[in-house]
Amino acid sequence: MQISKELLEKYHDGMCSAEEKKAVEDWLFSDESTDELALPAGGDKLAIQHEMWAEIASVLPQKGQNKIRPLWRQVAASAAVFVMVGSGWYFLQKSGSQDIIKLNNTSETVNKNVQSNDFTISVGPKSNVEINSETGVIDFCGAMMINPKEDIEFTIQGTCENPTDNKEKVILKKGLNYYALNYSSNANSNEVIVLEEGAVMSLPPLVMKQLLHQFDI
Amino acid sequence: MNPAKRGASRLFIAILISFFGCNTEKPGKQGDTDKKYSIYAMMKDGKEYISQVDSIASGTLDPSEGAKVAPAPLYYDLIVRDGHYYRVDWKTGRFIKIAIINNVFTEEASLQLDGFKNLENYNWISADTILLIGCDATMQKVRFAKVHVKEMQAVQGSVPIPSPFGTFNSMSVGFSKLENDRLLIGYTYHTTHALKGYTTSDTVYTEVLHYPDMRSVGRMKDIRSAYPGGINTNQSHDFTDEKGDFYFIACPGIALGNNPDKPTAIFRIKKGQGQIDPEYFFNISASPIRNHGYGLWYIGNGKAIVRTERKGLFTGMKDHYRVPHMDFFVLDLASKSTTRLNLPLDKGTARQCVLVENGLVYITVNSDAEGSYVWIYNPKSNELRKGLKFEGDVDYILRLERLN
Numbered sequence: 112m113q114i115s116k117e118l119l120e121k122y123h124d125g126m127c128s129a130e131e132k133k134a135v136e137d138w139l140f141s142d143e144s145t146d147e148l149a150l151p152a153g154g155d156k157l158a159i160q161h162e163m164w165a166e167i168a169s170v171l172p173q174k175g176q177n178k179i180r181p182l183w184r185q186v187a188a189s190a191a192v193f194v195m196v197g198s199g200w201y202f203l204q205k206s207g208s209q210d211i212i213k214l215n216n217t218s219e220t221v222n223k224n225v226q227s228n229d230f231t232i233s234v235g236p237k238s239n240v241e242i243n244s245e246t247g248v249i250d251f252c253g254a255m256m257i258n259p260k261e262d263i264e265f266t267i268q269g270t271c272e273n274p275t276d277n278k279e280k281v282i283l284k285k286g287l288n289y290y291a292l293n294y295s296s297n298a299n300s301n302e303v304i305v306l307e308e309g310a311v312m313s314l315p316p317l318v319m320k321q322l323l324h325q326f327d328i
Numbered sequence: 329m330n331p332a333k334r335g336a337s338r339l340f341i342a343i344l345i346s347f348f349g350c351n352t353e354k355p356g357k358q359g360d361t362d363k364k365y366s367i368y369a370m371m372k373d374g375k376e377y378i379s380q381v382d383s384i385a386s387g388t389l390d391p392s393e394g395a396k397v398a399p400a401p402l403y404y405d406l407i408v409r410d411g412h413y414y415r416v417d418w419k420t421g422r423f424i425k426i427a428i429i430n431n432v433f434t435e436e437a438s439l440q441l442d443g444f445k446n447l448e449n450y451n452w453i454s455a456d457t458i459l460l461i462g463c464d465a466t467m468q469k470v471r472f473a474k475v476h477v478k479e480m481q482a483v484q485g486s487v488p489i490p491s492p493f494g495t496f497n498s499m500s501v502g503f504s505k506l507e508n509d510r511l512l513i514g515y516t517y518h519t520t521h522a523l524k525g526y527t528t529s530d531t532v533y534t535e536v537l538h539y540p541d542m543r544s545v546g547r548m549k550d551i552r553s554a555y556p557g558g559i560n561t562n563q564s565h566d567f568t569d570e571k572g573d574f575y576f577i578a579c580p581g582i583a584l585g586n587n588p589d590k591p592t593a594i595f596r597i598k599k600g601q602g603q604i605d606p607e608y609f610f611n612i613s614a615s616p617i618r619n620h621g622y623g624l625w626y627i628g629n630g631k632a633i634v635r636t637e638r639k640g641l642f643t644g645m646k647d648h649y650r651v652p653h654m655d656f657f658v659l660d661l662a663s664k665s666t667t668r669l670n671l672p673l674d675k676g677t678a679r680q681c682v683l684v685e686n687g688l689v690y691i692t693v694n695s696d697a698e699g700s701y702v703w704i705y706n707p708k709s710n711e712l713r714k715g716l717k718f719e720g721d722v723d724y725i726l727r728l729e730r731l732n
Contacts, residue, residue, distance in 0.1 A: 279646070287374065295525035296582045299644035306646075309374045312404040313649030313677045315583055316559055317498060317518055317526045319404070320446065320467075323418065 117220055126221070215239040216253075222325065231258040235292075235325050254292040256326050259283045269293040269303040277303045290322060365683075366413075367391065367692075368403050368727035371720065376400040378413075380428055380731060383716070384683075384690055384702045390720040395428045403726040404562050404678075407450055407458070411731050412436070414477065415561070416447040416462065423460070423475055423482070439480045444471040448501035449513075449560050459504065461487065461513060467498040470515070472542065487513065488544045489535050495519050496529065502557025503566045503576045510602050511539040514556035514576060516585070528585040532556045532578055532595070536602060546602075552609055553578035553593040555585030558622060563635075563678040567626035572599030575661065577612075581620025581637060583648055583677045592620045592636075594661070610664050612636065617657055617666055625682040627689050627707055632659045633682055638673070649677040652696055656682075658707070669705060670712060672698040680727040690715065692725040700725055 112118075112134035121127045122135040216223040216234045223234045234240050238253020247264060249257070252271040262285050268278035271293045283289055288308040295301065304314070311322050322328060363380035369391035370376045379394030397403075405415040413426040421444055425437045447462040453474070460473045470487040492499050496517035503514040513535045520526040532553060536546035556578045557565040566576035574597040580590035591613035596605040612621050612634060621636035634657050641653035652673035657666045672695035674681070683690040689705040700718035705711070718725060 294645060295521070296586050296645060302644045302646055304644075304646040306649075307374055309370055309376065309401045310649055312401050312562075314645060315526075315586060316500065316562075317520055318645075320418075321520070327419075 117218070121221060210242075210244055212240070212242040214241075229260055229263075231260075232256065233326060249291070251291055252293060254290070254322070254325065256288055256290050257283065258288050259285055261285050267291050267303065267305050269301070272301050277301055279303055279305050281305050288326075288328075290326065292318075292322070294318065363411075363731055366408050366727065366729045366731050367394070367725065368397070368406070368680075369394070369718065369722055370401075370403065370724040370726055372723045373721065376403060376726075378428060378433065381716075384728070385704060385715045388717045388719050391718060391722060391725075392720050395431045395433045397433050404559075405447070406727065407561055408727070408729040408731065409452065409458075409477075412477070414458070416441065416444065416460065418445050418447075418465075421445050423473065423480075425477065425480065437480045439475065439482055441473050441482065442471075442484050443469075444473055444484065447559075447561060449504050449557070451504045451506060453506055459506065461501050461504050463499065463501070467500075468492060470499070470501060470513075474540075483540075485542060487535070487537065487542055489513065489515055489533075492517050498526070500528075500555065500559075502555060502578075503560070505566070505568070505574045505597065506539060507572075507574075507599070507602070509539050510545075511537040511542070512574075512597065512602065513537065516555050526586060528555050528580065528587045530554050530587060530590060532604075534604060548604055550595070550604055552591075553595075554580040554587045554590040556595070558584050558678075563623045563680060564625050564682070565622070566624065567632065569626060569630070569661075570628070573597070574599075575624070575626070575632070577621065577624040577634065579620070579622050581622065582645060583620075583637070584622055588620060592622075594624070594632075594634075594659070596661075610659070610661065612666075615664070615666050617655075619655075621657075622678055623682070625684065627658070627682075627684050627705075628687065629707070630661050631707055632661060633657065633669075633689065633691075634659055635674070635679075635681070641673070650675060652694070656691060671703055676724050676726065679725070680729060681725070683728050683730065685730070690728065692728050694722070694724055702728065 118131060118135060127135065210227060212227055214223055214225055214234050216236060216238050218236050220236055225232045233256040235254035238255060240251040240255050242249050247266055249265050249267045250270045252269060264282045266278050266280045289305060290311060291305045294304050308328060311319055311328060363382055365381050365384050367379045367381065371392055376397040377391045377394035378397060379389060379391050381389060402415060407414040416423050421441045422438045423441055424435055427434055427436050443464050444462055445465040446467060447460055449461045451459045453459050456476055456478050458475050458477060460475060463470055468491045470489040472487050473482045473484045475482040496519055498518040498520050499515060501513060501515045505512045515533050517529040518526045530551055532550040534548040535544060537543060538545050557576050558579055568574050575594055577594050579585055579592060580587040581592060582588055591611045593612055594610035596608040598605050617636050619636045619638055621634045623635035625633045627633055636655050636657060638653045638655055642648045642651045652675040654674040656669040656671055658669060659666055671693050674693045676694060681692045689707065691703045691705060693703055694700050700722045702715040704713050704715045
């Protein structure tokens with residue numbers, strides 16, 4: 112079975128069939144395969160590898176100076192960039208006592224799911240979100256699900272277009288699933304919709320079905 | 329690369345992937361098919377309940393004493409008949425039969441459908457046989473399943489309606505009407521943009537099929553409105569009158585067709601004609617209502633009720649469902665006159681909220697300001713009065729139906 116970006120994403124999301132799971136794990140731990148991870152075409156290979164490592168190092172905990180890396184680590188870094196570029200990125204940025212959660216999902220097919228101390232989050236395909244608990248603002252473009260672990264008030268603003276015109280203040284209640292999406296209709300081409308799970312059924316059938324499928328409601 | 333290094337790199341990838349990683353009406357407590365009515369409510373805490381009661385003409389009801397619906401939300405999906413509830417689970421493609429047993433929402437039986445995931449329309453073609461019409465998982469092909477609900481056995485197949493073409497990438501079925509050996513199916517096409525909205529074709533399509541072999545014998549196109557009917561598990565959009573004439577509403581408003589430059593309108597297919605009547609067109613948007621509408625119910629004697637939105641009271645889909653802005657109008661189908669019922673503004677984008685029985689019309693109305701009631705309308709006297717009152721933290725009364 113071909114190991115692809117989509118298959119790795121499915122594996123991460125726990126959506127693989129038994130056969131797919133076995134194929135990924137065989138690939139991860141097998142020493143027999145001859146396939147290699149491809150670096151981006153063109154450019155200087157070593158420079159690209161160093162650039163990739165620098166990007167990875169910027170989002171990983173610092174562990175001292177960036178020294179000459181063993182080959183396995185360079186390959187791992189390349190693979191990490193392959194995964195990160197291919198399926199988006201996610202990191203927590205400490206800011207005082209608050210967390211900033213940034214998640215960018217460039218996948219065209221699967222969601223990205225993240226557990227933090229304060230939320231469970233699922234970000235739809237081609238969507239991104241930044242949650243700033245300090246300012247109480249969630250910026251997003253696309254579609255997302257958020258389930259808070261405590262009652263909390265947020266201003267949710269759609270950043271696809273004119274964020275200041277497209278925001279909604281909501282109180283998110285502990286343990287409930289909320290969905291936010293940027294939505295365009297003839298009546299309003301730039302709308303931010305935030306609703307509890309039960310209200311999803313009130314959306315136009317096509318939009319409702321997209322959300323049901325995308326977030327497995 | 330040596331094996332140890334390869335293994336380590338793959339393990340590292342795995343780690344990185346994970347990193348991304350009055351009198352009080354008591355709800356029925358048994359499998360109460362002897363109860364007369366089913367009421368489906370959502371409370372302010374988001375929980376959903378079904379109550380089975382004997383009267384809706386008076387008294388009070390706290391829906392939270394009913395059977396809790398699980399998995400919720402299901403109010404969009406249900407078909408109610410003879411004390412049972414039916415639905416198609418879009419995840420599994422199972423047709424499921426449900427009953428309330430000892431106040432518990434209980435699955436009784438199920439039938440695996442073949443390639444049928446999205447139920448769009450149903451039609452009882454006999455006392456125990458339901459014709460389901462829907463689409464595959466990707467809304468590209470129309471399927472049918474004729475299910476005998478006592479035997480839970482089905483005849484299934486595809487419906488020769490063309491898949492989305494050109495710029496269209498999805499479709500909807502909005503009504504079906506079986507008359508002798510002719511089955512008429514109304515449908516339309518959409519262009520969807522991943523969670524950023526969609527548009528609907530400016531054409532009402534109607535396929536004429538030979539029944540029961542489902543062979544296409546004709547196709548009609550009508551550009552006077554868009555999105556014929558709607559998903560009828562969710563709300564009624566059509567009816568057949570005493571003469572056998574069939575009426576359906578086309579709904580281009582933002583809550584269905586999202587092609588609001590087209591008018592909401594009512595079409596007619598006269599008995600035995602097998603085609604949309606070109607001479608009949610009741611333009612709701614151009615009537616004194618001056619708004620788009622969605623739900624349509626027949627109340628007898630050439631009169632129907634349409635549930636319409638009121639522009640200016642909502643801003644878009646983000647508040648369309650939660651702001652009270654819906655009106656009920658009585659329509660005279662022959663004279664095309666409209667009369668507003670003096671009810672509080674209702675909320676909820678789509679609801680099964682009108683029931684006709686013995687010449688009286690029972691209408692559930694959710695009003696944040698004036699409470700939630702079953703209202704009783706007498707078409708002969710034009711009298712409106714309150715019936716059953718809903719108590720507790722009710723948010724929406726989503727369905728009202730006869731159980732038997």
